[in-house]
Amino acid sequence: MSFTRWTDIRGHGVQIEALLRVCRGQRPSHAYLFTGPASVGKGSVAWAMAAHLTCVAPDERTGACGQCRSCHAIQRGEHPEIHELKPQGSFIKIEQVRDVQKPLRYEATLGRARIVLIAQADRFGEEAANALLKILEEPPKRVFFLLVTSMRQKILSTIRSRSQEVRFGPLSEEDIAVVLAEQGFEDSDARQAASLAQGQLDRARTLCDPNWMEALDTIVSAVLSLGSGNPFAVVSAVDTVGAAVQGLSWSEQPVEETDVIIPTASLAEARALAKGKAPAAPRARKSAAKRRGWPPEALEWTLDVTRAALRDALLASVGIPSSQLSMARHQQALSALLERASSKQLAAALDVCLEVDRSLRLNPNPAALLETTWLQVHGRLTQVV
Template sequence: MGVFDDLVGQERAVDVLTRAAAAAAEAVAGGSGVGMTHAWLFTGPPGAGREAAARAFAAALLCPDQGCGHCDLCHQVAIGSHPDLESVRPEGLSYSVRQTRELILRAAGAPTLGRWRVVLFEDADRATEAAANALLKAIEEPPPRTVWLLCAPSPDDLMITIRSRCRVVTLTTPSTEAVARVLAGRESVSPEVAEFAARAGMGHIERARRLALDEEARQRRLAVLSIPVSLSDVGACVAAAERLVKTAEAEAEAATAELNETETAELRKIYGEGSSGKGLNRGLVRGGAGALKELEERQKSRATRVKRDSLDQALLDLVAFYRDALAVRFGAAVELATEDRRADLEAVARSATPEQILRRIDAIMQCRRRLAANVNPQIAVEAMMVSLRE
């Protein structure tokens, strides 16, 4: 089983990456390496597998057998421990110029094992303007054996000067059938559950996997999809908004609490808290308080991002519901992501005109834009709920 076998429904991208990996192996052996380049940009809709494709390509570059999938080097890439792989995922809302410059310095070193030095930069669109300018200089004049793998939803999310220097690999949304086959085959779920999760995940492979395996994830989705038929008055709108925001906050807390505690404990240990002996005390040594404050700021930023991502997923589920209601209204023979809420879909389709349904979709998209602009989540979601009722 090769490293590219996990890329569901991405045959065209796999063909491009396989040929590039062969060219890279030729370059390592002293050949021309035509078809290999030093900078790649992986784009595609959420859940299509941008990061998975980039990591698989990294394994193909670092593996002597071009990504066999079972050797120690492929395993090290998969778990992120390969000495020549620098894997970066911005944890907060943005990636600063200081972090980018530190990354560039680490990337400038020669490969430890003699093949390539690979930098996998997930969510490269989160780089600030100053960070993007620093990244551009590194991509313009890279060391001879350094390869940059950038991931972003769209080429337009990066500076034109960066994307013009990258070879773009565009991933597509995998079909429901392809995702269902993967879930049934690899997660050992029933065909019915696999089909439901694949349809509800709307091509987002990780989202589909969570829905197939996690009962709490399914219940949260049902709670979101029950909103359209529950907005009886303004009070119900405010209550629904509060539930949605609090659920996102609880998810962020659950996702980050354990990691925060581990990071804080490790940092305190590094700065000597609890140590004993000559010249030491049980408190933080000089510089520890500042480092701890910096860590807390990063953790706060990470929690905000997780909360925003959770809210955004709920809003996308609502968009899918109203899109499906519009399809039901017109009798369109298309696959419905929210087919399991057929009764509610038909109720909304009967009670609202197509124009009203479209205005509700616009209200949800406006809420997403407001959240991206750092509007208070409670206020933004309340305004959206009122618009959905109207």
């Protein structure tokens, strides 16, 4: 249990305002479905709503008062009228739904309502989902269901149609940076992590971990040094970054090795660029060797970092002060890049990275794709435009 008030939540102003009105009103719906990306605070919103609806003396602005017997029970982590449903193993099972169903017949006495809070509402087994549906068809009085999911597509349409859906978007970089700073992270670390977190707080927190920070610094340094020296340096930078990202713990397992032939650029492209020629058409080569050890998410992340670093360089080149940049920690390398490359060149380099997303869907050899991308970036940064 997590005692949360509306004012504890950062971001989602529109949704919170609407839910506050609902909680203050006479007739809230019996079921709400909170959908949106993972780790943006949907769970906290559900807890704030649970605390508000059960609180004996709710406050206009904060929702739960924090002083009454109901609020105290949540703070102790043992509110008998807030029932949490969580997957046991992979799924929420029918027995769990039945266990929750029994007490719903009795009126709430500690607080003003009973709450069923379902944190991973996409994880119902079929029988359990049908049992829940039956309850939602004839909901008991003063019982509120709060369902939370980041996988809206997996929620049965029959459950969706019996709930009020509230959609959440990603958190803003600003909000994430403020939360991280409040939690004691260095301001520059917080801003850098926030810029790469895609609106997800957990992701940003992970990026503040020293191991991730170190890998991030390795990538940013490599990106900011593109366009200097020899294209061969790009190839060895990809190897260095490969070693750095493979040392991190990724949620997904590395892809299995395969022997498929996939198109890729290589040293030939580097040599062509070194001689000042346009790179040759991509060749095909076996992927197994280079593919080893690169987790699938690692490439996507490395490309995100590449884009963020180049975007910062572009912003800096048009006069945005470094205090507003997410990569401000790398001031020296950033200044050196600005001496080598113009805004036009940086914009062209950034375009390369924005286009690469399409190739990602083909599930290519990660190291080779990164190599190609960085070589093209290197090319744009050294080309006369």
